[in-house]
Amino acid sequence: MKYEIAKGVSLTTIPTTKFKNSKILINFTFPAQHENYAKLALLAELLENCSAKYNSELLVSRQLSRMYGASFGVTVLRYGNQHTLQVSITFPSDKYLPAKSQLTSEVLNFLQEMIEDPFVDGQQFDQAYFRIHQSNMINYLDSIQDNKGFFSTLQLQQLYYANDPDHGNFLMGTPQEMSHIDSKSLFNFYHQVLFQAKISILIGGDLDEKLVADGFQHFQSFSDRIPQVYELKVKPRPVDDVQRAAKDIEGSQSVLSIAYELPIYFGDDEYFPAVIFNQLFGGSSRSLLFTNVREKHSLAYDIHSSYNSLVGMDTVQAGIDYANEDQVTEMVADQLTQLIDGQYSDELLDGVKQALVNQHRSEVDHLGSLIEKQYIQQIMGFSLSDSQWEDKVEAVTRKQISEVAKRMSLRAIFQLNSRGH
Amino acid sequence: MELIDYPNYNEKLFVQTLSNGLTVYLQPKAGFNKTTAVLGVNYGSIDSQFLLNGEKVIQPAGIAHFLEHKMFDKKDYDVFELFNKTGARSNAFTSFTKTNYLFSTAESFKDNLDILLDFVQIPYFTQEKVEREKGIIDQEINMYKNDPDNQAYFETIASLYPNSVLSEDIAGDVASVGKITLADVELAYKTFYRPENMSLFITGKLDPSETLRWIEDNQAGKQVPKPVRVKRLVELPSTGDETIQQSKMDVSRPKVTLGLRGNDQVPTGREGLKYEIALSVMFDLFLSENSVEYDKLYHDEIIDDSFSWEFENERGFHFAVISCDTAKPRELIKRLKQIIADIPEKIDSLSDEFQLQKNELFGNYIEMMDSEEAISGQFDGFIGEPVTIYDEVEILKSMTLADVSAIANDFLSRVTVQEVLIQNR
Structure with a gap:
C-alpha cells in the first residue's frame, strides 16, 4: 500500500506476519553535490546521537534499551545521483513483548523527537555536542587508510571520476571539508533537508498501518514540498586515457x-x-x-x-x-x-x-x-x-x-x- | 527424535543422535523459503597437539584451517562447483576450537545436504593439492596481517596466553603453513573428522522427519571409522607479568587493546551459557553506551565510536578484549583498569541499569530470531546439551543482578590483564 502523507512525502507499507520484528526506513533525498557530502554525514551523526529531550548520547542509548534494544541509525547513502539521509529503526513486535506493550507508538514518538527536535542552542546545534562529533568524524575519515581494501576502493572511485567530485568524492567528505563546517550553517542545512528533500518512508512487518500513517501525519515538518526531478543514473564524462x-x-x-x-x-x-x-x-x-x-x-x-x-x-x-x-x-x-x-x-x-x-x-x-x-x-x-x-x-x-x-x-x-x- | 518446544516464540527444536554418533539438530522456521545448514567439527586451531592412541603428535600451527581449505578440493572438481549447480551459497570458517561448514539455499535442499555431508565426510588429499593451497593461504595470512585491528586483537590474545597454541594465529604463519605435509593433513582428518565429533544444525524451511530420514540414509552409506583414543593437549601456561606490548604499523591513530583472561572455572552446558550472558551484562553495565563510565570516557574525548569490547568463552578458556583508537592510549588504559577494578564494589547498586540492560538484550534475542544466520551461528553443538537462542532468552529472563554480581566477582577476582599498543611508524 502507498499513502501520501503530504506532497513529496510518501509512505509505502510492506505487510508480512512472517517476522518477529518490524522495520521503518525514512529516506530524505535530493541530487548529489559534493559540497553537501561532509555536511550531510555530520548531520546524520548529530541526528543519531542526541535530541532536545534526550540531550546526551547516554539518554538516547537508554531510551533505545527501554524500547527493547531497538536498532536505530542515521546514515548517508548515494543511489546513483541521489544523495540520501536514511533514518532506520528495527524493533520487536508487541506479540513477543510483555503484555500491554505498545512499542510502535513509542517508536514513532522517538523518531519524531530525534528528527524534528534536535539538540540545539538557539539557531545552531549545541556547541559542545557539535564539536565532539565533528572531531570524531574527522578521526574516522583519517582512519580509513587503516583499512587497505576500502581505502583502495575510494582512491579508485576518485580516479574513475577524474575532475568530477560529485561522483568521485567519498560520500562522507574529506577531513578538511569536515573541519570547515560550523554549527550554525549546519543547522541551516538541516532545515533545508527537512523541508525541501523528497521523503520516502517504508515500513515492513506486522504493523498497524493506520497507526503508522497517522503517526507520520503528526510530524510537523513532513509538509508539502516540490522535490527536484533529476536523472538517477550516473553517466561518466568521457576520458582519453586510462x-x-x-x-x-x-x-x-x-x-x-x-x-x-x-x-x-x-x-x-x-x-x-x-x-x-x-x-x-x-x-x-x-x-x-x-x-x-x-x-x-x-x-x-x-x-x-x-x-x-x-x-x-x-x-x-x-x-x-x-x-x-x-x-x-x-x-x-x-x-x-x-x-x-x-x-x-x-x-x-x-x-x-x-x-x-x-x-x-x-x-x-x-x-x-x-x-x-x-x-x-x-x-x-x-x-x-x-x-x-x-x-x-x-x-x-x-x-x-x-x-x-x-x-x-x-x-x-x-x-x-x-x-x- | 527428541522434541524441545518453545511455545513463547512458536518455535521447536528436534534433536537426534544417530547410530554413528553424529548429532542432528533441526529447527524449522514457518513461512521461510530458505534453509541454512551448518556441519560443525569440534576441532579448531588450538587442537594441533594431542595424544593419538597414547602417542604424542605435534602438528604445525594452522593445520585445522588448512584442512578446512582442502576439504573443498576434490579429485577432478571443486566443491563450489557442486553447490553452484543448485545455486546454493556455501562457506566454511575455522576458529580456535571449531571448524564449521555451511550452506544456505532456497532450492534443492536435499541435494545440497548430501553435498555438504559427502564433501566433509569423504576426503581427497594429494601431495600436489596440499602444495598448491599454500600460496592461497599465504595471501590470506598476509591480508589479515595488513589489518591493524586484526593484528591488535591477536597480539592481545597471544600476550594473555604466551607460549601456547593460542598465541598462534588461527591460520598459522607463512613458515608453519609451509611445513604442513600430506601426512599431517591425513592424520588430522582421521583424528578429528569423526561423526561423534560433529554436529549438524539445520534451520529454515524443512520437514523434520523427512530431513532426518535423508540424513540417516546418507550416513548409512558410509563406513563408521575405527575407534581411536584421542586426548587433546592444550597447555595454557599462566600469563606473564602485565606489560604494554608495543608495535608499529601504518595507523592513523594509536590502537589500544586491553585483554582480560579469565582464570576461573566456567561450567558447561546451560550453566556455561548463563555464565557468558552474565559476563556480557557485566561488561554492558560498565562499558556500553548506557553506562556512565562510557559516557565519561566519551566526553573526556578518550574514546569514540571505534571503542568496542568482546567476550569469548570457548572450550577450555575465556577472555575479553576491549579495543579503541585513541590519541591518549596510556590514559585510556589507566581509566579502563580503574573502571574494572571498581566493578565489584559498584555492581550491586545498579539494579535499574540491570533491568534496562535485560530489556535491551531481550529485544536483541527477538531480533536474532528472524535470522537463520544468527540462529545457526549462535548454536554450539559441543557443550553437552542443546542450547538455542530460545533457551538463551529464557536464561536471560530468569537472571538476577545477584547472579551477575556473583559471576562477575568470580571472574574478576582471578583475572589477568595485558595490553597492546600499536602506533604509527
Missing part, C-alpha cells in the same frame, strides 16, 4: 583495484546479461577470476568483481604479492577476453543463473532486503514480478554475455603497493 595511480605502503600485501565503465543500467534490456556477466567474471566463487587467479595459480586469497548498475561500473579488487602485480593484471584482462570469446562451460552458466534465482527466492526471508528491494524499484521506476524476474535470468544467452563483455572499457587502475610483499 587513469592510473599508485601509493606505496609498508604492509604485508598489495591491493590491486581496477575499474571498467560498463554503460548498462538497472532496467536496461542488457541489465540481466550484465548481472550474469559479472557473476561469471568475478562475482561468485565459481567465477573465472576466482577459479583461475586463485584456485589454479594460487596468486590471491581474495579476488572479486562488483557491478554497480546505478552508475554503470564494474570493478575488480585483489589482495596479492607486489611481485605478481603484472601477472595478475594480465590475467584479469585474459578472463575478460575469455568471456567475450565464450570460453566457459554451459554448466557454469547454468549454475550462475541458478544461484541468482536461488538468492532471489532467499531474499524474502530478510525483512531488510524486502524493504530495500521495494525502495530501489520505486526510485528506478522499474519492477518485475518474481516469475518475470526469473524468466529474464533464464533467457540470458551466451551471445548477450559476450556483447556485455565487449562493452567493458578499462577506465582506472589503483595500486596500493607493499613492495616487500
